[in-house]
Amino acid sequence: MVAGALLWVAASAHAAQTLDVLHWWTSISERQAANSLATALAGEQITWRDAAIPGGAGVGAFKVLKSRVLSGHAPDVAQLIGPTIGDWAQLGLLLELDDVATDEDWQTAFFPTVWKLSRFQRHVVAVPVGIHRINNLYYRPEVFAEFGLLPPRNWAEFERVAAHLQRAGITPLAQSSEPWQVATLFETLLLAETGPAFYRQLLRQRDPNDWLDARVRRALERLRSLKRWMPQPLAQRSWDEMARGFARGDAAMWVMGDWARGELNSFGLEVDRHFGCAAVPGTAGMHLYSVDTFAMLSDDYGKQRQQEAFARLAASVPVQLTYNRIKGSVPVRRDIDPAQLDPCSRQSWQTFGQGEAVQAPSIVHRMATDEGMKDAIIAQVHRYFSEDQIPATEVQRRLAAISKALK
Template structure:
């Protein structure tokens, strides 16, 4: 084949390939690898993933960029949208309805019921879920625990004994960043540990101000502050990826963070159960504090609908669910996979979530439980309490109750926690 013909073939193939502009916030090592896995699958379908990654933990920057692009008439073809924010965008008619794809692929039967409901707005499927994260995860260093004659803590009394032993040995017991969303992520796991899934959801669903004066909320706040003594001092403000690298170096014995951290640790070359292991945060063994990664197809002029629907089918398929989530640290959103294909951490997450709504608790910080206004207000109060020891727990309870009172009669669109 001559050089001219080869060139013509390349031009024809490149021009035939359709491009999807994908906006998301996956920028860490493992997140990039996971995104590349999705992009590679699209490439096999003749679709080019044009990356628009926006740095920033918890998607804070990405949401701002998305709003700006939509307002300026430059909306991406695909955007990472999660939780109740899907309602807001769906109500405005900005999301492509994927009902035909969902019906053809049997999503309602394949997905966990909570997840199938999560991606529906006004009876229409408007997003494709790609991964289920468990946030109430405690990581620990197995080798270090063996050396110190310790077992991973299953309750808070055990945690205190383990932490004290580690500290006496000159080891920092608990890794943590003072970045606001990371502090609030730690708090919501403590809140779940104290209240259980049912009351946790009641706090967020009913928005009754008096519920926030419950002694269990007070104890969660007190524990958040008391845990500071087991952290490096002063508690540094750093990205979660940096915390992961520090933990991988052995700078701390334990770390409480969502299971995206597992994906990062794997990407750094660590082995599950040998160089790190994970269990549920003390007091939450039977519960699953969850966040679900989802992609919404922006409606636009419907010029990319075929490619968007192809992407949706691909992302929800069993092979890609297993491949992607193995890298990302999350687990498949499908209930028809074989849990034996997951590692020990993932298997516990998937099996716990499969027990149903009674054990499932939607994350506040990671946009599963509330609208943006409520999420931001809660994070601000928890961060202030964590960084200022002069603020009393009762004062935070009062402020949280005031926030609920202000939002109690808000009739804006929001997703009811399940």
């Protein structure tokens, strides 16, 4: 009986030192970034039990999370981002991290936008781990140098560069037909046309008439016009497959969030040497962002100590620098040394640090709006991109009607 009791106590202690972490990081660089967090936890004698769910933009992971919570098997830690954090907090499902935030002075250390995203009704309910910039144009320096080309700063320059490359037999622009990737390209074009202020107004105020604005129409028309610079026929390829293709030289340019840079780095490629990084034409000085965050699911508070340790570690300066260097994102803290960042990361971190005036929350990556509006925008934009007979004005009318219905 005594031996059995001791075994039970030992097993319980071991279980209590394990955190079940649900996320959607499954590419090479994402796995490496997750491993860096797991290694930091191991230093605290806490085991990261991995629950990675494949699927770009977290579509599959959100479905699994809901299913697990409803079945009574919620993970200890879950990747949640944007307005969805508030949805889960409102249900009383998230552990409040106020003590950790106060002890570590997160309010001072974090960028104001990040601090705001971490809170719900004056309580800290999530730990941010990295800021992604989405309006990135990646290009192949050796190809540009061969033809004496420079990274395009506006769309007129882009058209000239793309035409030159196409005449030389080089595919100018990489693109997948996967809906969220098409919509990610669109939101960068929308930002280029509208600027951050109107972009935020469009998604936050939910005035249906804003969707009828000429700038929205121009962004849609540019999305379709860019098809002539893409490989034909377009295939539905995952973003990490696109990264491998870009690394092989399948195309000269690619618009994608900076998780792509993390993936290119995982192949042994270096920024400014093997690939270049610039802002999408028309968006220099702007930051279309997504912030990766983790929330702690509270049940009986049996894992509170381990969950708080995770939060404390994930936001610390050493872990921030290590993790974001691998992931391609940048630290959520404004007290790090920018000299430790590569040129592309440094530009992202410094631009974001200029404040809300230059910031635009991603639609596709759950920063700007609720799930219903996000899904509607992705569906309408993808349909428009795929079916050439649909006029841009019809998409605008549909989005206006959806915005009105969901408001």
